[in-house]
Amino acid sequence: MNESDFIQLREAGWRRRLTPEEEKQLRAWLHEHPESTGDWRDEMALNTALASLPDAPVPSNFTALVLQQVDRESAREDRSTTTAGWWTRLRLGWLPRAAGAAAVVLLLGAGGWQYQNFRHQQMAHGLVQFSFAAAAVPEPQVFGDFDAIRRLNPAPPATDEALFVALNQ
Amino acid sequence: MTGPLDPDAALMTLVKQGDREAFARLVEKYQQPVMNLVIRLLRDPVEAEDLAQQVFVQVFKSAARYEVSARFSTWLFTIARNLCLNEIRRRSRHPADSLDETVAGNDEQPLRQPADTRTATAPDAMLKAELFAKVEEAIAALPENQRTAILLCRYEDVSYEEIARVLGVSVSATKSLIHRGREALKSRLKPYLRTGVWTDPASQIDATTAKLCPPSGVKPKATA
Numbered sequence: 025m026n027e028s029d030f031i032q033l034r035e036a037g038w039r040r041r042l043t044p045e046e047e048k049q050l051r052a053w054l055h056e057h058p059e060s061t062g063d064w065r066d067e068m069a070l071n072t073a074l075a076s077l078p079d080a081p082v083p084s085n086f087t088a089l090v091l092q093q094v095d096r097e098s099a100r101e102d103r104s105t106t107t108a109g110w111w112t113r114l115r116l117g118w119l120p121r122a123a124g125a126a127a128v129v130l131l132l133g134a135g136g137w138q139y140q141n142f143r144h145q146q147m148a149h150g151l152v153q154f155s156f157a158a159a160a161v162p163e164p165q166v167f168g169d170f171d172a173i174r175r176l177n178p179a180p181p182a183t184d185e186a187l188f189v190a191l192n193q
Numbered sequence: 194m195t196g197p198l199d200p201d202a203a204l205m206t207l208v209k210q211g212d213r214e215a216f217a218r219l220v221e222k223y224q225q226p227v228m229n230l231v232i233r234l235l236r237d238p239v240e241a242e243d244l245a246q247q248v249f250v251q252v253f254k255s256a257a258r259y260e261v262s263a264r265f266s267t268w269l270f271t272i273a274r275n276l277c278l279n280e281i282r283r284r285s286r287h288p289a290d291s292l293d294e295t296v297a298g299n300d301e302q303p304l305r306q307p308a309d310t311r312t313a314t315a316p317d318a319m320l321k322a323e324l325f326a327k328v329e330e331a332i333a334a335l336p337e338n339q340r341t342a343i344l345l346c347r348y349e350d351v352s353y354e355e356i357a358r359v360l361g362v363s364v365s366a367t368k369s370l371i372h373r374g375r376e377a378l379k380s381r382l383k384p385y386l387r388t389g390v391w392t393d394p395a396s397q398i399d400a401t402t403a404k405l406c407p408p409s410g411v412k413p414k415a416t417a
Contacts, residue, residue, distance in 0.1 A: 035368060038346055038371060038375070039346055039349055040349050065386075065387070066379045066383065066386050066387070067375075067379070069386040069387070070375060070378055070379055070382070070386055073324070073325075073328050073382070073385075073386065074328070074343065074347055075347060077229075077325060077328060077329070077347075078325060079225055079228075079229055080225075080228045080229050080231075080232040080233075080238070080241070081228075081238070082224050082225055082228045082242075082245075083242065086220070086224050086228075086242075086245075086246070087217050087220045087221055087224065089246055090220050090246050090249045090250060091213065091216075091217065091220075093246055093247075093250050094213075094216075094249075094250055094253050094254075097250055097254065
């Protein structure tokens with residue numbers, strides 16, 4: 025047995041009792057290496073100490089307590105699932121339709137508003153043009169002599185027609 | 194080639210289908226090892242009991258994520274360790290009430306009164322209890338990963354590979370952690386280990402080494 029075998033035996037001893045064959049090998053090793061004896065004794069004592077550590081107290085109703093807690097957690101999860109389900113129905117159900125309808129109403133409103141704006145602009149433009157046109161009309165006094173002038177220079181329609189015929193020839 | 198199905202994995206397959214009976218059987222089987230681990234990682238018996246329950250609740254809730262290829266005990270101890278680490282981190286952020294804190298208006302009455310688990314025992318039993326208290330103290334003083342490795346190493350059916358998986362390190366790193374932890378324990382407990390109290394009478398090696406290296410005769414200090 026070499027040092028590596030000794031280490032392997034030591035590691036085996038951490039987890040389980042050595043077999044009679046392993047103990048025999050170890051005794052032979054310790055006989056050849058008495059300097060390791062003290063350390064090995066400490067190893068063995070520590071193994072025994074760790075193996076015989078008392079168990080922590082566990083309440084007799086531990087399993088029942090765990091099952092109760094599982095029930096509580098399940099109930100809590102069901103509640104949150106119900107809330108989530110309500111939200112999911114809302115999200116996947118009428119919410120998209122309502123959002124679509126709202127978008128249509130919004131678009132229509134915006135279109136109507138734009139049209140109204142356009143109409144107002146047109147009316148304003150028309151008024152401006154009318155006011156310019158009104159400014160070009162002669163003063164009312166001028167129209168006072170209109171009929172008199174017209175009587176002084178009556179142009180028989182036949183003259184215009186004769187002129188038109190002459191021009192065409 | 195796959196070996197026979199781990200009986201606990203078979204129970205977990207039933208738990209996955211919502212079988213509470215199978216779950217209760219797993220709780221019955223593992224409540225003691227989980228409690229032993231959690232109490233020594235947290236060092237608070239009251240918190241440890243709540244957390245041990247939480248470990249199993251987590252097992253039930255996460256049953257769907259359990260892969261039958263993994264050993265149940267490895268998965269369980271990983272959950273237990275992670276919950277303990279979370280609790281230790283939470284405590285470091287929000288330190289708990291001191292045990293010495295007293296009830297307002299009554300300096301004599303402590304806020305928390307731990308149960309007195311000591312009973313009148315024979316001197317030999319008292320000596321053993323004191324020795325165990327020293328071992329527990331020494332274990333508690335180890336770094337968390339060494340402590341977990343050494344505590345899991347106590348269970349013969351938990352292999353080094355499984356301990357490595359619980360700790361998230363390699364097998365050689367696990368053995369190194371155990372070795373270093375044990376060296377620290379031996380150094381702390383040397384006077385107590387050599388009292389001969391922990392000599393295994395069934396071991397022929399102990400008998401041989403006792404001849405080669407008799408107990409030092411150092412007795413543990415008597416407490417007041």
